[in-house]
Amino acid sequence: MSKLNSKIPEGPLETKWTKYKSTVPLVNPANKRSIEVIVVGSGLAGASAAASLAELGYKVKCFCFQDSPRRAHSIAAQGGINAAKNYQNDGDSVFRLFYDTVKGGDYRAREANVYRLADVSANIIDQCVAQGVPFAREYGGYLSNRSFGGTQVQRTFYAAGQTGQQLLLGAYSALERQVGLGTVKMYSRHEMLEIVMIDGKARGIIARDLISGKLERHFGHAVLLCTGGYGNVFFLSTNAMGSNVTAAWKAHKQGAFFGNPCFTQIHPTCIPVSGDHQSKLTLMSESLRNDGRIWVPKQKDDKRKANEIPEEERDYYLERRYPAFGNLVPRDVASRAAKERCDAGYGVGTSKMAVYLDYAAAIERYGNVQANKLNLHNPSKEKIIELGKEVVKEKYGNLFDMYAKITGENPYETPMRIYPAVHYTMGGLWVDYELMTTVPGLYALGEANFSDHGANRLGASALMQGLADGYFVIPYTIGSYLSQDIRTKAIPTDHEAFVSAEKKVQDQLDRLMNIKGTKSVDHFHKKLGKIMWDKCGMARNEQGLKEAVAEIRTLREEFWNDVRIPGLQNEFNLELEKAGRVADFLELGELMCMDALNRKESCGGHFREESQTEDGEAKRDDDNFAYVAAWENKGNNNWELHKEELNFEIVHPSQRSYK
Amino acid sequence: MEHKNLNLTLKIWRQKNSKEAGNFVSYKVSDISADMSFLEMIDVLNEHLINAGDEPVAFDHDCREGICGMCSMYINGRAHGPWQGTTTCQLHMRAFNDGETITIEPWRAKGFPVIKDLTVDRTAFDRIIASGGFVSVNTGNAKDANNIPVPKDDADKAFAAAACIGCGACVAACKNASAMLFVSAKVSQLALLPQGQIERETRVLNMVSQMDAEGFGSCTNTGACEAECPKEISIENIARLNREYFMANLKKKDYL
Ligand SMILES: Cc1cc2nc3c(=O)[nH]c(=O)nc-3n(C[C@H](O)[C@H](O)[C@H](O)COP(=O)(O)OP(=O)(O)OC[C@H]3O[C@@H](n4cnc5c(N)ncnc54)[C@H](O)[C@@H]3O)c2cc1C
Ligand code: SF4
Ligand code: FES
Numbered sequence: 046m047s048k049l050n051s052k053i054p055e056g057p058l059e060t061k062w063t064k065y066k067s068t069v070p071l072v073n074p075a076n077k078r079s080i081e082v083i084v085v086g087s088g089l090a091g092a093s094a095a096a097s098l099a100e101l102g103y104k105v106k107c108f109c110f111q112d113s114p115r116r117a118h119s120i121a122a123q124g125g126i127n128a129a130k131n132y133q134n135d136g137d138s139v140f141r142l143f144y145d146t147v148k149g150g151d152y153r154a155r156e157a158n159v160y161r162l163a164d165v166s167a168n169i170i171d172q173c174v175a176q177g178v179p180f181a182r183e184y185g186g187y188l189s190n191r192s193f194g195g196t197q198v199q200r201t202f203y204a205a206g207q208t209g210q211q212l213l214l215g216a217y218s219a220l221e222r223q224v225g226l227g228t229v230k231m232y233s234r235h236e237m238l239e240i241v242m243i244d245g246k247a248r249g250i251i252a253r254d255l256i257s258g259k260l261e262r263h264f265g266h267a268v269l270l271c272t273g274g275y276g277n278v279f280f281l282s283t284n285a286m287g288s289n290v291t292a293a294w295k296a297h298k299q300g301a302f303f304g305n306p307c308f309t310q311i312h313p314t315c316i317p318v319s320g321d322h323q324s325k326l327t328l329m330s331e332s333l334r335n336d337g338r339i340w341v342p343k344q345k346d347d348k349r350k351a352n353e354i355p356e357e358e359r360d361y362y363l364e365r366r367y368p369a370f371g372n373l374v375p376r377d378v379a380s381r382a383a384k385e386r387c388d389a390g391y392g393v394g395t396s397k398m399a400v401y402l403d404y405a406a407a408i409e410r411y412g413n414v415q416a417n418k419l420n421l422h423n424p425s426k427e428k429i430i431e432l433g434k435e436v437v438k439e440k441y442g443n444l445f446d447m448y449a450k451i452t453g454e455n456p457y458e459t460p461m462r463i464y465p466a467v468h469y470t471m472g473g474l475w476v477d478y479e480l481m482t483t484v485p486g487l488y489a490l491g492e493a494n495f496s497d498h499g500a501n502r503l504g505a506s507a508l509m510q511g512l513a514d515g516y517f518v519i520p521y522t523i524g525s526y527l528s529q530d531i532r533t534k535a536i537p538t539d540h541e542a543f544v545s546a547e548k549k550v551q552d553q554l555d556r557l558m559n560i561k562g563t564k565s566v567d568h569f570h571k572k573l574g575k576i577m578w579d580k581c582g583m584a585r586n587e588q589g590l591k592e593a594v595a596e597i598r599t600l601r602e603e604f605w606n607d608v609r610i611p612g613l614q615n616e617f618n619l620e621l622e623k624a625g626r627v628a629d630f631l632e633l634g635e636l637m638c639m640d641a642l643n644r645k646e647s648c649g650g651h652f653r654e655e656s657q658t659e660d661g662e663a664k665r666d667d668d669n670f671a672y673v674a675a676w677e678n679k680g681n682n683n684w685e686l687h688k689e690e691l692n693f694e695i696v697h698p699s700q701r702s703y704k
Numbered sequence: 705m706e707h708k709n710l711n712l713t714l715k716i717w718r719q720k721n722s723k724e725a726g727n728f729v730s731y732k733v734s735d736i737s738a739d740m741s742f743l744e745m746i747d748v749l750n751e752h753l754i755n756a757g758d759e760p761v762a763f764d765h766d767c768r769e770g771i772c773g774m775c776s777m778y779i780n781g782r783a784h785g786p787w788q789g790t791t792t793c794q795l796h797m798r799a800f801n802d803g804e805t806i807t808i809e810p811w812r813a814k815g816f817p818v819i820k821d822l823t824v825d826r827t828a829f830d831r832i833i834a835s836g837g838f839v840s841v842n843t844g845n846a847k848d849a850n851n852i853p854v855p856k857d858d859a860d861k862a863f864a865a866a867a868c869i870g871c872g873a874c875v876a877a878c879k880n881a882s883a884m885l886f887v888s889a890k891v892s893q894l895a896l897l898p899q900g901q902i903e904r905e906t907r908v909l910n911m912v913s914q915m916d917a918e919g920f921g922s923c924t925n926t927g928a929c930e931a932e933c934p935k936e937i938s939i940e941n942i943a944r945l946n947r948e949y950f951m952a953n954l955k956k957k958d959y960l
Contacts, residue, residue: 097843112764113830115870116772132850168846175846177839177899179863186853204863210771211866218838225834233827256819285766319739324747325768447770450787450794451741516843565754567747611759616721617820619762620754 049302049675049689052477053157058695062161065478066521070528077102080527081535083250083265085237085292087114089209089216089508090491091271093515096219099228101520106263107220108232108252110287110622115217118273118285119511122209123330123444125193125201126508128166133190137198139163144696145196146506149375150471150499151649151665152698153305153673155691157478158497165517166509170202172516176215180204192335192373193504201505206330206443212508216515235261236622237292238553240268240299240487241546247299247487248536249543251550255622258615260547262538266530267486267523270296271515274470274492276309278630278637279582280574282467283315283328289626290633293474293493301482302675302687304475304495306633307641310502310650311583312468313379316451316461317399326466327451329402330444331504334372334379336407336437337461339363341391341400351393351401351460362386370703377501377650377663378703380465384583385661387464394462403460408433465583469507471498471650472640475675475689479522480514483675486526490514495673500649557624558614562607566623569604573597573627573634581638586654590642594635598682601631635682643686646670658700667698710736710797713805714749716761719818722825726818728807738798742785743768743775745797763822770794770934773869776876777822778809783873783932791871791934811872813881814919826872828918829886836910837890839899858896865892867935874929874937880921885929887915888945889937895948905952912949 054061072080080103084095087109095107109117129142142163147154170188174180180202181189190199204211223229234255241249241262249264275290276282297303314329340359347354362382364371374382383400386392393399412433416424424432434457438445445456452462473496474482474489481488491511498506580593604627612618647656647663648670656664672688679685711734719726733749740748743765750760766774775792779785785795800806808822816824854862866889874885891908894900900907923942930939 093843100842111766111772111774112826113773113870115830115833116766116774118767118772120772120869121767121769130849168844170849171846172841172843174849174852175839175841175899177862177894177897179859179866179893179897180849181863182854182856182859184856186855186859187850204866207771207867210869211863214866218833219841219843221830221834222838222840224830225836231830233830285772286768287766320737322737322740322744322748324741324744327769446789447794450770450790450796453739453796453798520843563755565751567751609754611754611757617762617823620760 076531086271088117088119089511092216092220099223105229123206124332125203125505127505133199149503154499178215262543271490279467294629302475305472308471310469311380315466317464337402345390399462401460411436715807742795762820768793773871783876811876835914836907862896877928877932882923883920884923888941892941908948
């Protein structure tokens with residue numbers, strides 16, 4: 046018997062969630078006041094969950110490692126958030142959003158979860174607008190939408206290129222309101238380092254106060270991990286520098302299964318690496334693909350400047366290969382196509398590992414529209430370009446500015462250079478329909494769970510999922526567990542389980558500090574990143590993955606013998622923080638490779654070179670791999686695989702085609 | 705692209721913790737690529753320091769894309785350094801010349817005590833938001849989003865104010881260490897939108913009172929904040945805040 050019970054409610058897809066909500070046991074208001082919930086993370090998932098649970102009356106403690114909850118990595122999301130509002134009257138619906146998400150995820154997500162996500166998506170927009178989130182609007186005062194990579198309807202809501210910031214500030218304001226009311230206690234500059242288990246249930250955490258370096262014990266009737274994704278296992282990614290897997294990994298070692306760890310999203314439009322000093326990569330929002338055209342020269346190793354290459358000598362390879370979707374093919378497809386061109390020698394820029402993203406045509410098109418709007422007759426070409434640039438500036442100004450600052454080039458005049466980079470992790474802690482991990486009382490929300498995106502996430506769907514989980518799912522589903530727990534009194538933190546959990550953390554910190562080796566933490570992180578990118582990145586094969594496993598093991602040994610962490614443990618010590626995170630990445634990396642080895646098919650972002658069609662597209666193997674791979678930690682870097690079979694009742698898997 | 709490499713002297717504020725006094729220490733870095741970001745240059749220094757058995761310079765940073773508001777260096781006497789409308793993390797080394805000496809300090813303000821080296825405590829900003837920087841709407845209360853149309857012009861102005869990243873450069877740049885630009889940005893965003901009307905008066909009164917309680921100085925309209933703000937938040941917001949505050953006080957008297 047499988048250890049996995051996904052707890053999908055019975056009944057037709059469209060009514061599962063409604064029925065669940067109306068039958069889930071409730072916790073009465075008086076009892077809520079004595080129930081404590083720990084929320085680790087203050088991004089979209091964490092802030093929305095903490096605020097909503099506090100509004101319901103629970104006592105909440107919320108943790109983040111940044112100096113303020115407002116700085117969680119969600120702040121950096123640029124492009125937008127999807128919702129099935131159908132404000133544009135272009136045929137969108139809950140079903141269509143559901144369908145697109147299951148298909149976009151290459152049929153590796155759970156239908157029931159995805160349907161619920163699509164179902165609550167509209168409420169998210171309502172909630173955010175009520176909070177004062179300044180989404181883009183049309184002249185009539187109504188909300189504006191755009192289409193976003195991989196979809197044919199305009200269902201993406203946005204706030205210029207700062208959608209994540211505005212949504213997070215909305216959730217943060219709701220959170221701070223509760224902090225002001227005393228219902229949430231906020232612990233910023235705190236890092237969770239262990240889950241405390243009592244009688245098989247998650248009952249609290251050990252956190253380190255990052256300023257004093259002291260360890261703290263915190264009790265909770267339930268613990269929610271909203272700790273984001275683990276893309277930084279690659280060292281270079283678009284994630285914030287501090288994004289890490291530590292919280293999820295500690296939970297994994299306490300019994301929470303890890304779902305589909307190898308499912309990584311490589312985003313097609315990032316600013317290319319400029320040298321060895323590179324510390325992170327910057328995303329150029331996918332929304333740029335709506336208007337920009339991607340191309341490389343038709344001639345190999347073309348040394349001419351972009352503007353000197355005439356139209357007929359440019360290869361708009363996405364439009365060529367995928368006429369139906371063109372530049373809007375899903376991310377995994379666009380990324381692989383860029384890699385293919387660069388590997389074949391058509392790349393541009395000094396490194397030759399880049400392709401052009403060109404706005405010239407869009408500027409002209411917008412200029413013409415604007416000239417018509419302004420009733421200009423026979424405007425000059427210069428005037429059109431000028432007007433077009435204004436429109437583009439309004440839509441994408443902050444992204445263009447960012448590009449200019451980083452590269453020193455003016456993207457209004459010359460095409461931008463872009464290349465794929467690690468961006469998002471679809472894998473994460475396995476959760477059931479209620480968002481509970483395999484550890485009772487331990488939940489995972491947002492990017493930290495293995496989520497609703499299957500093997501590939503569609504653009505603008507992570508923000509949607511994080512907020513769905515926090516605002517509209519967990520407030521209901523947590524009742525199912527807590528209603529059984531109302532008699533449990535707060536457990537004093539001198540309980541043996543807290544003492545031993547704290548000791549375990551202390552021992553690991555001591556061990557790290559005492560290595561006193563010769564190489565910095567970054568040295569090891571960069572090495573790990575290179576192994577992962579080369580062998581478990583955009584394309585993977587059996588031999589490479591096996592090599593990667595061996596290399597990671599060796600590197601891990603070296604780390605534990607030779608890392609140097611200056612300073613002391615009981616003080617503000619950034620190197621020590623990093624060391625703990627890299628130590629966990631060094632274990633996760635191995636599991637990712639094992640998972641990638643196990644999954645002999647290609648699907649979504651996971652491309653096994655052994656499994657491709659004649660024209661180089663990913664080839665899924667539904668007969669053998671239509672399951673979620675959930676890995677159980679057996680200690681000492683051993684894992685056991687459990688499979689959650691995926692049953693598609695509504696959307697029947699077909700080969701994805703964007704041609 | 706032109707490529708140049710720089711040799712620089714860095715004069716950096718080192719301070720062990722909030723209790724001990726700090727001082728400037730000079731370091732040399734060489735062969736710094738002009739394509740590096742400012743923080744990548746500090747990464748290089750730190751790697752050297754670690755390899756030499758010294759303690760790296762502690763500084764705040766996270767997104768490195770100019771949006772989280774975490775980075776906070778006072779560079780050559782300017783909050784976030786020489787480039788207009790740019791955070792420290794987005795500043796690139798092509799802004800500097802070979803052989804230059806660069807002075808790097810933390811934000812200095814009573815409201816922002818130093819934690820270590822270039823890291824300061826900005827939790828005062830969170831407390832100001834907690835005092836009123838929100839719309840009191842519980843999850844689930846909301847009606848259909850398009851039932852609240854907002855004139856585009858108001859929406860755009862609200863958005864421009866909402867772009868504040870809470871970095872605190874405005875405070876650091878101000879000789880009075882005033883937090884008016886930060887507070888006015890949030891007050892303006894919500895005062896401009898229909899959603900913010902109901903709590904309009906209490907919000908501004910509470911936020912200003914919390915700002916004062918945190919020890920931030922008063923505003924004397926020097927405009928240094930606007931000049932250094934990486935998100936170019938307009939000083940017009942301060943004028944709006946003053947009007948809002950004045951009106952709210954008038955109304956408060958009416959109630960009495
Ligand atoms: C550059 C960029 C652009 C993006 N753009 C879009 C977009 O346009 N649309 C879209 O839908 N998605 C986008 N995404 C993806 C999306 O932003 C993320 O998936 C999402 O914001 C994750 O939210 P989260 O709440 O799960 O986690 P995060 O926002 O990453 O928050 C994690 C939280 O956990 C805390 N934390 C982590 N570990 C610990 C620990 N051990 N102890 C204490 N606290 C801890 C952190 O402090 C933080 O508060 C983008 C991602 C990137 C990188
Ligand atoms: S107003 Fe500007 S300088 Fe002040 S906190 Fe906001 S973004 Fe930073
Ligand atoms: S590090 Fe985020 S704004 Fe600079």
